[in-house]
Amino acid sequence: MKNLSRLFFVLLLALSFNAGAQDENNPWKISIGVNAVDMYPVGEDAPRGEFLDEFFNLQDHWNILPSLSTVSVSRYINKGFSFSATGSINEIEKFGDSKVNNLSYYALDGTVSYSLMNLIKSNSVDPYLGVGGGYTWVNEIGAGTFNGTVGINYWFSDNLALTAQTSYKSSFEDYLVDHFQHSMGISVKFGGKDTDSDGIYDKNDACPDVPGLEAFNGCPDSDNDGIEDAKDDCPNEAGLAEFNGCPDSDGDGVADKNDDCPTVAGLAALNGCPDADNDGVADNADDCPNEAGPSANKGCPWADTDGDGVLDKDDKCPSEVGTVANNGCPEVLPTAEVMEELNSYARTILFNSGKSSFKSETDAVLQAMSAIFKEYPKANFSIEGHTDSDGAKSSNQLLSERRASAVRDYLIANGINADRLTSTGFGEDYPIDSNKTRAGKANNRRVEVKLKK
Structure with a gap:
């Protein structure tokens, strides 16, 4: 004992x-x-x-x-x-x-x-x-x-x-x-220290001097919206996580603090205000709230007298139907898209090897090009020939000139005014691909069409 x-x-x-x-x-x-x-x-x-x-x-x-x-x-x-x-x-x-x-x-x-x-x-x-x-x-x-x-x-x-x-x-x-x-x-x-008596030791408490919740490592959530105050833009007003703790009273996806029309559902792009005619001008600033129009005209539509899609204020030919690309006037020059179409045809022109004569399958390509030229009778064009680097440079220069000339001659023979067309050869001077591969050389042997301004 x-x-x-x-x-x-x-x-x-x-x-x-x-x-x-x-x-x-x-x-x-x-x-x-x-x-x-x-x-x-x-x-x-x-x-x-x-x-x-x-x-x-x-x-x-x-x-x-x-x-x-x-x-x-x-x-x-x-x-x-x-x-x-x-x-x-x-x-x-x-x-x-x-x-x-x-x-x-x-x-x-x-x-x-x-x-x-x-x-x-x-x-x-x-x-x-x-x-x-x-x-x-x-x-x-x-x-x-x-x-x-x-x-x-x-x-x-x-x-x-x-x-x-x-x-x-x-x-x-x-x-x-x-x-x-x-x-x-x-x-x-x-036995860890708990300064704020929130049941979370200071060593694990991100807010050791303020009582908080375990879910937020000891930090508080004053408005009980599930978002800790440090990350809550509206810590004293219950809100939504997607708005960093701020409310959205009208449910339009725009927090009240950023909403110019907080009691009426609207669009985020218009700071929460509605746009009845969907013209991008908020109804409260739209002189024609039920008729779509640009903001420059206070939400009212511009006039288009000739109905060509070019508004009268921008239309240089307001009484004559034209194109947007030509400022409302009828088109006289081909667009960039048309020029790209021409050149997509030109790049498929096939010549007999080392000659300026065409292969038979090229005829359809040249006919398609002729049709495009005829659509723009006031436009002038330059036909340009290029070769790869095989052979003598002088021979390549002469071959490129002859091929460009052959295309011009074909187009003239098919109804294109000779005064509208010029031809030039550049030989091997302007390659668009490597001359070290067969594919590259094929790309360099080409005809290009340029619009003369």
């Missing part, structure tokens, strides 16, 4: 220990586990052995109580330093190489330790070194000890770890022998 009372006293001291200021990062740690006492590898005469000799000889030298036999309470101090108080019990049956009769073992120890976790830049492996002292009893004999400690925590999570530790205890009295004490167990951290 006396020994049990002593054990209870040791555990009570360990669990009630409180020292230093509270820390933000779960400063308290409780560890429970088993311990082993080894009196052999301490550098003494038999039945003990040399220092660290047979250090891991569990079977012959370690005294292990097969139950919960050690409890430790630790308090973080600062900058990696912690203080721990530990109570432990054991039964000594092995004194070095000798056997003894079930001697009781009790110890109460205090240790200042330094964590190397930040030094090795690890998130889970937490080795530490410690020094301290304590008091150890073996049966009725007790003495103070100076302790050197090395240990490691392996953190499975922010709060739970597996802990292993070894301490060398050097006795201040000859009647208590020096010895090693090893322990292994589970450690739990707790």
Whole structure:
């Protein structure tokens, strides 16, 4: 009973220990586990052995109580330093190489330790070194000890770890022998600071000075719209996530704070105002709200007397149907699209190899080109010939001239006024592709049509 009372006293001291200021990062740690006492590898005469000799000889030298036999309470101090108080019990049956009769073992120890976790830049492996002292009893004999400690925590999570530790205890009295004490167990951290009392520790609280919600890492949502105040453009007025917490009273997709007509559904492009005639002018600024018109005319339509799609204000021939490209006047010159069509035909003109004579399948192409030229009787054109780089440059120049001339002659023969057409050859000087491949050379052998302004 006396020994049990002593054990209870040791555990009570360990669990009630409180020292230093509270820390933000779960400063308290409780560890429970088993311990082993080894009196052999301490550098003494038999039945003990040399220092660290047979250090891991569990079977012959370690005294292990097969139950919960050690409890430790630790308090973080600062900058990696912690203080721990530990109570432990054991039964000594092995004194070095000798056997003894079930001697009781009790110890109460205090240790200042330094964590190397930040030094090795690890998130889970937490080795530490410690020094301290304590008091150890073996049966009725007790003495103070100076302790050197090395240990490691392996953190499975922010709060739970597996802990292993070894301490060398050097006795201040000859009647208590020096010895090693090893322990292994589970450690739990707790006790973080919560400045705003919102149930979220400051270390996990993005707003530690203002009560908030766990869903927002401790930050508040004043209007309870599901959007934390820091991300809420209207923190005191419940709104929608798509508008960063601001309301949309008329449901038109424009937040009230940006809506010029907040009580009437409208268009985002018109700052939330309606546009009945869909002319891009908000009804409140439209002189003709039910008739589509441009904003330049205050929402009213422009007149188009000749109905050619060119408004009278832009039509240089307002009484004569024309084209948009020619400012409302009848077209006299081919458009860029027409010129591209001409050149798409011209690029498919096929000549006999090394000659200016046409292959038979080219006739349809030339007929199509003739038809286009006849549509624009007031337009003048230049027919240009090009070759690849095969052969002599002078020969290529002459060949390009003859081919361009051959196209011009064909068009004249098919009803195109000769005064409207000129022909020019450029030889190999203006390639549009590489002359190192067959495909490139084929692209360079071409006829082009240019509009003469």
